[in-house]
Amino acid sequence: MKLIFITLCLLSLVHTKHCSLVATANLHIDSAQVGIGTLLFHQRDPASPVRIVGIIDGLKSNTVHGFHVHRDPLVTGQLNCTAAGPHFNPYNTLHGPREADIKNRHVGDLGNLTANENGIIVVEISDAIIDLYNATRSIANRTIVLHAIRDDGGKGGFPDSNTTGNAGARIACGVISATMEESEVKPYSPKVATMITDFLQKLFL
Numbered sequence: 001m002k003l004i005f006i007t008l009c010l011l012s013l014v015h016t017k018h019c020s021l022v023a024t025a026n027l028h029i030d031s032a033q034v035g036i037g038t039l040l041f042h043q044r045d046p047a048s049p050v051r052i053v054g055i056i057d058g059l060k061s062n063t064v065h066g067f068h069v070h071r072d073p074l075v076t077g078q079l080n081c082t083a084a085g086p087h088f089n090p091y092n093t094l095h096g097p098r099e100a101d102i103k104n105r106h107v108g109d110l111g112n113l114t115a116n117e118n119g120i121i122v123v124e125i126s127d128a129i130i131d132l133y134n135a136t137r138s139i140a141n142r143t144i145v146l147h148a149i150r151d152d153g154g155k156g157g158f159p160d161s162n163t164t165g166n167a168g169a170r171i172a173c174g175v176i177s178a179t180m181e182e183s184e185v186k187p188y189s190p191k192v193a194t195m196i197t198d199f200l201q202k203l204f205l
């Protein structure tokens, strides 16, 4: 079945140059079978950035949390976020902020997310360094991790600033599974993600 999707996807790429790859991650609290959010990763074509949209709930109000792709997938049934290994770092660089270029961050460095006063994070990120097409930079079958405190972007001067951004404990995580290859005849507007976020904000806030 998956092969059929990939074939369709490649065919549509030839004809329309629009073949989206989609992945999802369900986040659970570290070492507990408690879901706190879902993220959707979408990349329209190999030249486009990956957009991440979703909701993470159940945090303390107005808190800032480091957010990274870590290297290893959790094996089925594994709930311990430390099993995700270090930051995804295929080019062996130092840790950095999301805004840094590819030589000055880990591929998996996605900066920080901020919870609102209700303890909800509305995620809407666009990042051109993580990828779903490029094998070296692919985040598929790796683990997204949310940390207890702010990622200092490598500038905090702590012993672990250059490796983890001193972002503290791993409070939640989830495996990124690329389960869908979606071919699109009509490319949709990049405003769709914003519309989804607005819609979800109306629902939750």
Ligand SMILES: [Cu+2]
Pocket (backbone or CB within 6 Å): 066, 067, 068, 069, 070, 087, 145, 146, 147, 167
């Ligand atoms: Cu991390």
Ligand SMILES: [Zn+2]
Pocket (backbone or CB within 6 Å): 068, 087, 094, 095, 096, 105, 106, 108, 109, 163, 164, 165
């Ligand atoms: Zn890093």
